[in-house]
Amino acid sequence: MPTLKIDHERCTECRMCYLACRELNLNAVYVALEPLHRLEIDPHKCTYPVCTVCLAYCPAEGSIVEAESGRWLVPPPPDVHRWWLKPVSV
Amino acid sequence: MTELPGKELAQELIQKSREESRSTPMEAVITAAREGKFHGEEGFRLIGRLWTLERLFYYIYGGWGQGLEIGDFSPSVKYLFSRQIMDESTHEMLYLDMLLRKRWVRTQKEAFQHPYGQFAIDSALAYHAFSLRNLATYPHSVRIAALNLGAKILELGWMEGLAEVLTDEDLRSVFTSQFVENRSHINMGRRIVEECVSKPFEAELCRWACKVARRDYCMFLQELSDVVLGREPVVEARTIPLRVND
Numbered sequence: 010m011p012t013l014k015i016d017h018e019r020c021t022e023c024r025m026c027y028l029a030c031r032e033l034n035l036n037a038v039y040v041a042l043e044p045l046h047r048l049e050i051d052p053h054k055c056t057y058p059v060c061t062v063c064l065a066y067c068p069a070e071g072s073i074v075e076a077e078s079g080r081w082l083v084p085p086p087p088d089v090h091r092w093w094l095k096p097v098s099v
Numbered sequence: 100m101t102e103l104p105g106k107e108l109a110q111e112l113i114q115k116s117r118e119e120s121r122s123t124p125m126e127a128v129i130t131a132a133r134e135g136k137f138h139g140e141e142g143f144r145l146i147g148r149l150w151t152l153e154r155l156f157y158y159i160y161g162g163w164g165q166g167l168e169i170g171d172f173s174p175s176v177k178y179l180f181s182r183q184i185m186d187e188s189t190h191e192m193l194y195l196d197m198l199l200r201k202r203w204v205r206t207q208k209e210a211f212q213h214p215y216g217q218f219a220i221d222s223a224l225a226y227h228a229f230s231l232r233n234l235a236t237y238p239h240s241v242r243i244a245a246l247n248l249g250a251k252i253l254e255l256g257w258m259e260g261l262a263e264v265l266t267d268e269d270l271r272s273v274f275t276s277q278f279v280e281n282r283s284h285i286n287m288g289r290r291i292v293e294e295c296v297s298k299p300f301e302a303e304l305c306r307w308a309c310k311v312a313r314r315d316y317c318m319f320l321q322e323l324s325d326v327v328l329g330r331e332p333v334v335e336a337r338t339i340p341l342r343v344n345d
């Protein structure tokens with residue numbers, strides 16, 4: 010399965026992805042335990058492409074990418090844009 | 100170059116807090132960790148209570164923000180304050196992440212409901228938070244002196260001490276990754292006092308507020324240390340108010 014990662018060159022650290030992921034109780038987006046405290050995505054917890062909520066709220070073009078292909082997912086392309094307002098069971 | 104008016108005061112407050120920073124009630128927790136008596140349960144209690152305090156900073160800073168007026172302080176002072184709010188929010192996230200990462204709680208909701216993550220009004224934690232919030236009606240320079248040159252210096256002291264002896268890498272990193280921001284808050288406090296505190300009565304207010312913040316933070320640390328080590332709580336609120344000339 011493809012996984013997501015954050016491109017720190019483009020991410021503005023607005024934290025919308027963190028909040029959206031936490032609200033769905035997936036908790037895949039976390040604060041890295043290093044002094045810069047950048048946001049990272051845990052591929053073991055992230056359910057992409059089942060959930061794409063972070064993509065829907067991210068304001069910075071190209072800041073979340075598919076790790077394997079490097080494909081830009083912000084704004085979410087039509088083929089990956091599907092997300093739930095309710096928590097999904099994983 | 101113009102001499103900064105509050106330079107000596109900032110040094111005085113920093114010195115006083117540094118003297119206390121390695122004799123707080125957290126030394127018992129550091130000793131326990133050094134002796135191998137700090138395990139998962141103790142870590143859960145520590146992070147749970149620290150997360151609860153961090154949440155209260157949204158409340159404290161909310162009050163402080165309301166007390167800022169256009170033109171009362173330079174934009175740089177307000178920028179530094181907003182930076183500090185952001186950092187404090189990051190630390191709140193770090194603690195919650197750790198609760199989830201260690202599977203001490205399964206969800207954010209569970210963290211709020213767990214006794215270690217609950218806010219109780221009859222606690223030293225609440226006393227410290229209300230005491231800081233109460234500074235909302237004081238000039239920003241006074242309350243920043245209290246927090247950043249008082250409680251924050253004590254906090255950095257025990258965190259550095261604890262990080263040195265913790266063997267759990269994740270737990271250690273929760274603290275070590277905060278050091279840069281914590282030092283920056285102390286430097287912000289130093290700068291604001293140096294630049295903005297020029298009158299003798301303001302200096303006295305800073306000394307008083309700093310003393311109150313250190314005292315109340317130490318009460319919280321006593322409670323925290325007791326909770327972490329599973330001891331009977333010994334904290335009693337000191338109801339006699341500190342006066343400026345105490």
